[in-house]
Amino acid sequence: MAGAPGVYVGAANAIAALMLLLEFGMLRQALVRDQVRLYAVQSALISVLAIVIAADRNLPDLYALAGLSAALKVVAVPLVLRRLLPGSVAVREEPPGVAGSHTLSPASAVLAAIALAAFGFFSFGELHLGGPGAPALALAIAAAMMFVAFGLMIIRKDVASQAIGFFSLENAISLAALVVAAGLPLIFETAFLFDLLVAVVVFGMLMRAHHARAESLSTADLTRLRG
Amino acid sequence: MSVALPIPVIQLLQVLTVALGAPLVTGVIAKVEARLQGRRGPRVLQPYFDLAKLFRKESLAPEAASWFFLAAPLVAVAAYLTIPLLIPVLTAYPLPLGYMGDILGGGFLLSLASFVVAVAALETGSPYAQLGSSRAKTFSAITEPVVLFVVFTVALLTGTDLPYALAATVRSSAGQVIRPAHLLASAALFMVILHETGRIPVETHTGTNEFGMIEEARSFEHSGPYFALLKWGSMLKQMILFTILSDVFVLPWGLAATQRAGDVLLAIAALLGKAAAAGVVVAVIDNSFAKLRLFKITEYASAAFLLAVLGVFTLYLGGG
Numbered sequence: 330m331a332g333a334p335g336v337y338v339g340a341a342n343a344i345a346a347l348m349l350l351l352e353f354g355m356l357r358q359a360l361v362r363d364q365v366r367l368y369a370v371q372s373a374l375i376s377v378l379a380i381v382i383a384a385d386r387n388l389p390d391l392y393a394l395a396g397l398s399a400a401l402k403v404v405a406v407p408l409v410l411r412r413l414l415p416g417s418v419a420v421r422e423e424p425p426g427v428a429g430s431h432t433l434s435p436a437s438a439v440l441a442a443i444a445l446a447a448f449g450f451f452s453f454g455e456l457h458l459g460g461p462g463a464p465a466l467a468l469a470i471a472a473a474m475m476f477v478a479f480g481l482m483i484i485r486k487d488v489a490s491q492a493i494g495f496f497s498l499e500n501a502i503s504l505a506a507l508v509v510a511a512g513l514p515l516i517f518e519t520a521f522l523f524d525l526l527v528a529v530v531v532f533g534m535l536m537r538a539h540h541a542r543a544e545s546l547s548t549a550d551l552t553r554l555r556g
Numbered sequence: 557m558s559v560a561l562p563i564p565v566i567q568l569l570q571v572l573t574v575a576l577g578a579p580l581v582t583g584v585i586a587k588v589e590a591r592l593q594g595r596r597g598p599r600v601l602q603p604y605f606d607l608a609k610l611f612r613k614e615s616l617a618p619e620a621a622s623w624f625f626l627a628a629p630l631v632a633v634a635a636y637l638t639i640p641l642l643i644p645v646l647t648a649y650p651l652p653l654g655y656m657g658d659i660l661g662g663g664f665l666l667s668l669a670s671f672v673v674a675v676a677a678l679e680t681g682s683p684y685a686q687l688g689s690s691r692a693k694t695f696s697a698i699t700e701p702v703v704l705f706v707v708f709t710v711a712l713l714t715g716t717d718l719p720y721a722l723a724a725t726v727r728s729s730a731g732q733v734i735r736p737a738h739l740l741a742s743a744a745l746f747m748v749i750l751h752e753t754g755r756i757p758v759e760t761h762t763g764t765n766e767f768g769m770i771e772e773a774r775s776f777e778h779s780g781p782y783f784a785l786l787k788w789g790s791m792l793k794q795m796i797l798f799t800i801l802s803d804v805f806v807l808p809w810g811l812a813a814t815q816r817a818g819d820v821l822l823a824i825a826a827l828l829g830k831a832a833a834a835g836v837v838v839a840v841i842d843n844s845f846a847k848l849r850l851f852k853i854t855e856y857a858s859a860a861f862l863l864a865v866l867g868v869f870t871l872y873l874g875g876g
Contacts, residue, residue: 346736346870
């Protein structure tokens with residue numbers, strides 16, 4: 330018999346679970362356009378979570394963080410990402426090499442990722458990190474998200490999806506940071522956000538360079554480059 | 557209206573509400589669906605007229621079929637009419653026969669009904685009926701793990717697997733509604749219901765196109781009153797699944813807390829309203845998504861399975 334947690338903790342856990350589901354959505358989504366959209370929704374959810382925690386624990390700093398994170402991850406990163414992708418934005422054309430870059434069928438990918446998520450979930454659960462203020466469940470979900478994001482980067486053969494997997498990995502880490510150390514000074518949190526910007530630029534250049542050389546975003550084409 | 561109804565009468569009313577309300581809900585869905593597609597659609601009461609017409613017609617059976625062919629529709633409807641005794645239909649308090657079986661018992665009855673209809677379809681020797689029953693059995697095996705994990709979630713949440721207990725748990729506080737385990741299990745169950753009522757992902761529940769036929773194909777060879785029973789049975793199944801979804805998982809409010817006639821009548825109206833609302837949601841979803849190819853059904857099932865498994869996971873660390 331599991332007693333129900335309070336409404337705030339329940340809401341925090343439900344938002345974390347929703348973020349994990351979006352991670353799975355990115356995993357099985359075939360088009361990079363939809364993956365970017367799911368990433369934006371996931372990032373919006375983390376801002377909502379920051380607001381929930383801010384309201385629950387009376388941390389006004391977090392409101393600022395939520396706003397900043399939303400501006401950056403919901404608006405700026407998806408926008409930059411869509412600009413950086415080769416292929417015309419106007420005709421909504423899919424960049425070459427992205428569609429069909431699954432190495433597993435969607436159903437098997439989901440089953441494999443469930444196993445990964447279970448590993449992350451229960452291994453973090455064993456650490457008993459959850460204090461009175463930190464919901465252990467949200468932390469374990471963040472761990473599961475990290476593993477699923479890794480899985481996403483492994484099973485997709487195109488640079489664009491791998492980049493999105495990496496960015497959502499950052500979302501998972503933000504989630505973990507938010508539930509474990511919500512009271513972290515604002516300057517640190519902002520610094521983490523700027524790290525993401527660097528990653529976006531690096532990945533953008535990588536995508537451009539790869540596309541310029543191989544005329545495709547698929548990493549499968551890289552095997553041709555062997556001597 | 558403060559007349560207190562005796563318990564057996566309320567118990568009987570549970571069955572009658574489902575039995576007589578099911579065609580109404582089907583009619584509402586058909587009407588909404590027609591409106592969504594820009595048609596005027598049949599009357600809301602049309603399913604009653606259809607059933608009345610079929611009950612008056614003569615019935616024929618294939619020569620090779622045995623007595624089982626004719627008994628199956630009766631067994632199926634009997635099974636469907638037993639389930640409302642086990643689940644909260646009108647009352648928030650458990651009725652005496654409610655402990656006769658748990659969620660698994662209800663699941664067994666649903667499978668029994670589906671099984672006898674499938675066997676009867678096999679008896680006919682008609683390829684379409686056989687195709688329908690073989691598909692129905694294959695795909696129900698794929699969705700079975702989802703249902704099991706939903707039952708596990710319920711068991712972990714309440715310590716029992718009685719539908720009444722879960723409804724009472726959900727009603728008890730807002731924290732129980734918003735906890736991830738409950739939300740995930742409800743969503744997984746909803747996906748299974750979409751599949752079981754022949755909406756998403758492949759089936760066209762009213763069509764005559766054999767590619768999109770699963771359940772509908774099974775009744776090809778039945779006629780007259782037996783066909784009416786099969787049709788009524790699938791309406792009952794839909795109504796029962798909507799009742800489980802709304803009265804046990806999503807909206808267990810509006811049930812009668814007393815034995816007063818007024819309360820029970822209100823609960824009947826509330827149940828029909830909730831089932832019709834669920835039907836409208838289902839019709840909107842059905843009409844806004846494209847059907848998938850038949851073999852893509854595993855992708856749909858894997859998504860539902862994901863929800864149900866995560867529901868169980870979240871409970872393990874406490875605070876799910």
